[in-house]
Amino acid sequence: MIDRSAATVAAIGEHALIERLERRVGRHPAWVVRGIGDDAALVEPPRGELDVLAADSLIEDVHFRRRWTAPADIGRKALAVNLSDLAAMGATPRACLLSLGLPADLPVRDFDSLLDGLLELAEASRSPLVGGNIARSPGPLVIDVTVLGSVRRRRALRRSGARPGDELYVTGVLGGALAGLRLLERGLDRGTATAGLLACLERYERPAPRLRTGRLVGRQGCASAAIDLSDGLADGVRQLAHASGVGAILMAAAVPADPGAVEAAGLLGRSPLDLAVAGGEDYELLFAVPRRRRGAFFASVGRAGEATATRIGSLTRASGVLIEVDGEQRELVASGFEHFGGRTWI
């Protein structure tokens, strides 16, 4: 018997690829009226809720490298970064679509793994794959995902809505993903790396969207604004403050650096704070919380059980975004964010 998974996608052709894809997609939840196999998918919206839509792509050699990251993790991440956008809106995922641009030399085995990685997260997050398309790419592997979610209108978390005096909270720890990326660039040997450094790679390659946290905080109405940290803390604070028409001040000492990033910082010749503030792709959430909602906020975050929340600053009446380091306030610089690739505009 021939192992067709050892061939390239060009060798087996698009019909065979589509069959492989369809075989991998399991049963749909009840709200998917029609999934793959028609001109478009039919999905039933929950009564009285809004549709929530986001699209984000991963492009080879811009957002990932095939020689660094396993295909399953690339596929998984393409969906994860989109689910993080739904989390930041307080939305519940309902479906996803996938557009693939495949280089001719991509092994079928990698195509299969990429789908398996994406579909595993699609199942875990209840966002079934309902459509999309496959085309060949004369250049990089391109993976574009669109997610559909839903949220009650008054429970949607936006970037705008925060007020002076609201407190700023971030989930989890920061800087791990950027440390992971820089370690990959330096050719870190996974075989001999410490647990802390491996955790940085894991943060970079397998981000965990904070879906339950976003949803529960949104439902309890305890945040005045929220954004996901795809482009890093500095960028997130600036975007949230700008959209809300307020200023912000961060306390550097309060910013929760990823323990792995702290360990990596020395190797990389950078400070842990620098990694935590400038580093993108951690996919944690940033919330603005009115003081009187603080208790309800912590209760929601605790109930979600995904990550702790840390208070890192406040929103201010003054314009501008400041950071206080060792008792001195300075402007948080605009060019502070770093990650591997492009920039999302929604």
Next chain:
Amino acid sequence: MIDRSAATVAAIGEHALIERLERRVGRHPAWVVRGIGDDAALVEPPRGELDVLAADSLIEDVHFRRRWTAPADIGRKALAVNLSDLAAMGATPRACLLSLGLPADLPVRDFDSLLDGLLELAEASRSPLVGGNIARSPGPLVIDVTVLGSVRRRRALRRSGARPGDELYVTGVLGGALAGLRLLERGLDRGTATAGLLACLERYERPAPRLRTGRLVGRQGCASAAIDLSDGLADGVRQLAHASGVGAILMAAAVPADPGAVEAAGLLGRSPLDLAVAGGEDYELLFAVPRRRRGAFFASVGRAGEATATRIGSLTRASGVLIEVDGEQRELVASGFEHFGGRTWI
């Protein structure tokens, strides 16, 4: 003053591109609760209707060439091919998302034009741009569009549902787009080309999704199945018959060849029938219509005012798809479809 539109996208950077994009997006219709500028878009579904979702991409040198086709037409087509999928479901468009992968050397002026072309059709079809992302591409220009529409559950047109005895109808005329593509490949001089040949280029570069036709036929419940002809007539008939579990027979003499394709056929050394049957990208609609609904069907198509409908065959109890040419029936070959690029799997 510096003409920034003469620069490349890499030279002006992503922030400036996003600003240019945001400036171009106009006011949203009332159902868009939140468009560009947050982690995700919020769109209100019409009460009691299903969400309809499709995604399709255009990749440079696979689906288009920059030296052949104006940027505005490329942007417009990226949305048009998706709207055609909504038309085939009988759905009404509500919003679109755009993911762009931009080569560094793309002139800003082309970026602007591409958006202008897409946004013009977005406005005309009432499918406002509500989100997406911009990234750089180390290779081809990649334009991936997702559309959201809505349809009443019982009015959705599917590929399945046709029965033996139902009649097959196609809108408009066929083969023009393939003729246009082949003429472009041969370096047709637009300056000296006849009106018929220019019409072929127009069919290829500026397809017109049959949105009103699909919607009205769907609403009147006069088709048992439908599909859009993105991959050509032969492929469309086969897909519809397969999904419905029936066979089909086409009458070659009834297939409405595009007059431009008839004129081009000689130049291209092919028969007009061949172009009309094998050619993809005409983006006409194929309907299966129960005999007793024929009158209502023609009334709906006429009211839509987009294109006439022509009866080209019937669905049969026997399996397989046949075509009758000069009184002889033969199998419609599977490899019959041709277009520039990849293949859609939804």
